[in-house]
Amino acid sequence: MSADADVVLSVEHLSVEYAGERPTRAVRDVSFQLRRGELLGVAGESGCGKSTLAYAISRMLKPPARLTGGRVLHRSRDGVETDLLALEGEQLRAFRWSRQSMVFQSAMNALNPVTTVGRQFDDIFRAHRTGWTAERRRRRAGELLELVGIDPARIRSFPHELSGGMRQRVVIAMALALEPEIVIMDEPTTALDVVVQREILDEVERLREQLGFSVVFITHDLGLLLEISDRLAVMYAGEFVEYAPAEGLAGSAAHPYTQGLLRSFPDLAGVRRELRGIPGTPPDLREQLPGCPFAARCDQVFDPCAGQHPALLDLDRGTGWSAACHLHGLQGATP
Numbered sequence: 001m002s003a004d005a006d007v008v009l010s011v012e013h014l015s016v017e018y019a020g021e022r023p024t025r026a027v028r029d030v031s032f033q034l035r036r037g038e039l040l041g042v043a044g045e046s047g048c049g050k051s052t053l054a055y056a057i058s059r060m061l062k063p064p065a066r067l068t069g070g071r072v073l074h075r076s077r078d079g080v081e082t083d084l085l086a087l088e089g090e091q092l093r094a095f096r097w098s099r100q101s102m103v104f105q106s107a108m109n110a111l112n113p114v115t116t117v118g119r120q121f122d123d124i125f126r127a128h129r130t131g132w133t134a135e136r137r138r139r140r141a142g143e144l145l146e147l148v149g150i151d152p153a154r155i156r157s158f159p160h161e162l163s164g165g166m167r168q169r170v171v172i173a174m175a176l177a178l179e180p181e182i183v184i185m186d187e188p189t190t191a192l193d194v195v196v197q198r199e200i201l202d203e204v205e206r207l208r209e210q211l212g213f214s215v216v217f218i219t220h221d222l223g224l225l226l227e228i229s230d231r232l233a234v235m236y237a238g239e240f241v242e243y244a245p246a247e248g249l250a251g252s253a254a255h256p257y258t259q260g261l262l263r264s265f266p267d268l269a270g271v272r273r274e275l276r277g278i279p280g281t282p283p284d285l286r287e288q289l290p291g292c293p294f295a296a297r298c299d300q301v302f303d304p305c306a307g308q309h310p311a312l313l314d315l316d317r318g319t320g321w322s323a324a325c326h327l328h329g330l331q332g333a334t335p
């Protein structure tokens with residue numbers, strides 16, 4: 001059992017690859033803990049493995065993706081630990097939605113276009129709340145729609161009759177239908193315009209306060225994550241390279257990659273400054289990468305970076321702030 005009663009999800013040394021002549025190692029030895037009620041943001045450039053991580057911890061990987069190592073432990077409110085990766089069939093189905101649910105970028109893909117919103121809630125309840133009457137299922141669906149700011153009469157609507165923002169709200173309501181302890185959100189608002197995006201994020205914040213679930217929120221938008229996260233992980237080439245409290249990260253980022261990302265979007269206070277992307281491109285994830293994966297793009301590179309892989313180390317700043325960079329101690333090991 002985990003020593004920390006506050007931890008609801010513990011990911012240990014998780015690795016995922018896409019099979020091929022030279023497999024793509026998309027998630028490489030990732031470990032982190034999610035606390036009860038917390039919003040953990042995961043940021044990183046396109047292709048760094050964020051979605052693969054989301055699918056892996058939701059047990060939704062499909063071939064050619066395969067788990068090559070690690071554990072995903074879920075700890076219920078009453079202290080029972082479940083190894084998510086060991087669940088099969090009925091157990092896995094029962095776990096999904098009720099203990100942990102998912103919201104992905106495209107609401108249209110998550111919703112069935114040919115059935116009404118109400119019917120889709122009904123399907124969840126009929127599968128997981130077998131004792132409920134039709135009337136109770138309908139009432140609960142209406143309550144859930146109200147919870148996310150949608151008129152319960154919309155229960156009779158088909159997905160195409162709703163705006164993009166409303167569809168994403170419906171998906172969020174479905175994800176909350178069975179009161180899960182964890183919701184995994186992968187770019188949940190990226191496809192929406194900025195105003196709708198803001199409304200939905202405010203809604204998620206309000207619901208999280210009201211219902212107390214934890215969130216893993218994945219996006220390439222570091223600026224957004226700095227605003228909404230309690231803690232933040234920065235992912236690069238399949239690894240977590242920095243793990244920090246969101247408050248304070250903007251001023252004290254330890255990893256040169258995080259520093260580069262922070263320079264690539266406008267100041268949160270609206271102060272205009274030169275936007276500089278990070279020169280170069282991420283490495284090919286089919287390669288072995290014996291040294292630091294960021295070395296070729298790093299403006300602070302020095303001798304050990306080429307040959308020694310830096311481990312994610314605690315920086316002694318309290319709160320578990322850690323970074324995988326030789327600038328902060330040369331104890332790295334080759335994985």
Ligand SMILES: Nc1ncnc2c1ncn2[C@@H]1O[C@H](COP(=O)(O)OP(=O)(O)OP(=O)(O)O)[C@@H](O)[C@H]1O
Pocket residue numbers: 018024026044045046047048049050051052053064065220285
């Ligand atoms: N089905 C697949 N087959 C082979 N390789 C894949 C597959 N899906 C993703 N990959 C590769 O795995 C790596 C990680 O991709 P992933 O989609 O997880 O990254 P991401 O950070 O979520 O990117 P994005 O923000 O663009 O969605 C990339 O190199 C990608 O090319």
